[in-house]
Amino acid sequence: MGINLVSERKMDTIPHLITTKDAAQKIGISEQRVRSLMRSGNLQGQQIGKQWLTTEDAIKVYLKNRTREPVADQICRFPHHSSIKALSFFSGAMGLDLGLENAGIPIRMACEIDKLCRQTIIKNRPDIGLIGNIWEYTAKEIREFSGLSPTEDIDVIVGGPPCQTFSTAGTRRGFHDSRGNALLKYIDLILELKPKFAVIENVRGLLSAPMVHTPHAKRGSNWQPTPEEQSGGALMHILKTLQSAGYGVSFNLYNAANFGVPQSRERVVLICSRDGKKLPYLTPTHSQKGDFGLPKWRTFAEAVKDLDPKNCDHAKFPESRVNFYKLLKPGQYWKHLPKELHRAALGNSLDSGGGKTGFLRRLDWEKPSCTLVTSPIMPATDICHPVENRPLSVQEYARIQQFPDSWIFCGSITDQYRQIGNAVPVGLGEAIGRTILAHIAGQEKRPPANFPFSRYKDTNDTSWAHKMNTNIETQHSTLQKNLFSHEPL
Structure with missing residues (x-):
């Protein structure tokens, strides 16, 4: 099956030979990666003149033998004396974590179940603690994988639990969906591990998601929502749970473009503080029109200006x-x-x-x-x-999400798109980290008054709570009116 050496003049006349460009498309990796595989012998091929060539059969063998061996859990090998101790859950490709690292908060342990994301994590952070399915670990075991003692204080826990349940494009099954329960499991771990600060990142749909969702097809003409079916019930439950444990919670819906990210992407971020205080909203670094004394949003052109399209996948x-x-x-x-x-x-x-x-x-x-x-x-x-x-391209995707060019994403092009697209923009994570560190240092900086963090209304904790109370009072009044409007039996 090996490739016989031929002259450059004849190689184009041999139909079974495949160039690195064609091989890259068939395998779903870059040409540079194909050449590296052939040099190492992992993909059978040969250099003919200035060009590397392989065969269809060699590609089939490589694809058959290419395994996605599961990455084993491992205990953190970082220095034990780190001043800030932070753990990450639902880590994905580590966009949120990289942002915190940029701010000065190193991540000791990642929790991720996806096989390729785990490969990406270990490829880039070989010494990090790593665990898998969040349901399978006790608080004690999490401390062990983080390299922490049973009594050691945890400074920060961050996580973006699966968000399809609350997506406005999804079925919105609420907390009865197993992915919604992953969020509850995360809340339970916060209460068990008792970090000084906890961060919850999610989609905008969390602001209006009920605890239980009744499909429209099953609602009769006289249907009235139960308390569990009230809009916003899921977030209300989360807030009450955290506040009853002594945490102060602030949240807002943030457009990542306001934090230097060359992308309009809106996400809900809750920051919980064990001291019972509400942290200020994140401090923006950019604004849409260049007002508030800030530069304008970063553009796509700025993000990719020095990328060579010839080296993109x-x-x-x-x-x-x-x-x-x-x-x-x-x-x-x-x-x-x-x-x-x-x-x-x-x-x-x-x-x-x-x-x-x-x-x-x-x-x-x-x-x-x-x-x-x-x-x-x-x-x-x-x-x-x-x-x-x-x-x-994958590389343009990574620039938009602000991953460093040196960050390696494992898997095919399709896998890499998925990992990057699911990530939290690095700039948003950095803004979160700066806010937490400022609170620790007693140097809280508040954003400009009336800054438009999002294009939507009633998305911060204060206005959202007011809207919720108004809706509950209105619904209660309507229900009472309906009850007393009927004739007695």
């Missing part, structure tokens, strides 16, 4: 979709196509509700990226380069 759009992209300019999407092409471009989706703004999107050079998703080639959420007729 990306998936491909179907040719039919490329034909539509050829008609779109930077910052445009399907509505900017000629009207007579709308049906051909969207198909039956044209008749669905909403603005359908995720279809056929070209990024604007001079604006932040839209929210990155787990794949830039899905029809309803595709993300195209501003001028090239291709999806964003």
Whole structure:
């Protein structure tokens, strides 16, 4: 099966030989990685002149033998005398953790169940403590894997529990969904481990998610929500649980673009403090229009300005979709196509509700990226380069999420997109870390008055609580009115 040495003049005439470019596309890795595999002997190939070549059979053998051996749990090997002791849960590719590290909070232990994310974590942080399924570890075992004694104080715990349950695009099954229960498990661990500070990151849907969700199809004409079905009930339960344990909790919905991230991405962040005090909201470093004495949001062009597109890895759009992209300019999407092409471009989706703004999107050079998703080639959420007729590359994805260029993501291109798209932007994590460290130092800095952290209303702890109380009072009044409006039997 080996490749016989041939001259450069003849190699193009031999059909079974495959170039590194074609091999990279077949395997789903970069050309540079293909060459490294051939040099090391992990992929059979040979250098002919200046070019490395392999065969279809060699690729099949490599793919068959390529294993995703599970990464074993390990105890932290960091110095035990670290001044700040922080643990991470639902760590993913460590975007949130990198942000905290940039602020000065090193992460001693990561908790992640996904096999490829675990490989990514160990590849980049070989000495970190690592555990898997959060359900399978006691508080005592977590301390052991973190390299901490049973009585040692934990400074910070951070985590972004799976958020599909609360996504506005999901089924919104509330806490009856196992992924919702992962959030409750995380809350339980906070209460057991008693860190000085705990961080909870989630999607905007958490602000309105009920404890229990009754599907619309099962609601009769006289349906009234039970207390468990009230909008916002899930977050209310979380707050009461943490506050009853003595934690002060502040939260807000933050657009990551306000913290130097070249991406418009909104996430709820709760910061809990064991001393019972509410920490101030995060301090922004940028603003949309350059007001509040801050520079304007960072743009896509700024994020990728020195990337060499020749060394980037990306998936491909179907040719039919490329034909539509050829008609779109930077910052445009399907509505900017000629009207007579709308049906051909969207198909039956044209008749669905909403603005359908995720279809056929070209990024604007001079604006932040839209929210990155787990794949830039899905029809309803595709993300195209501003001028090239291709999806964003893995490297552009990583720049937008602010991962360092040296950060290694394990797995295929598809796997890498998913890991990066699911991550918390590094800049948002850094803002969280700075806020916590300022509180520890007694140097709290408050954001500018009336700063618009999000485009939505009633998203901070104060306005949200007021809205919740108003809704409860209104619903109670309506229920009472309905009860007393009926004729007696």
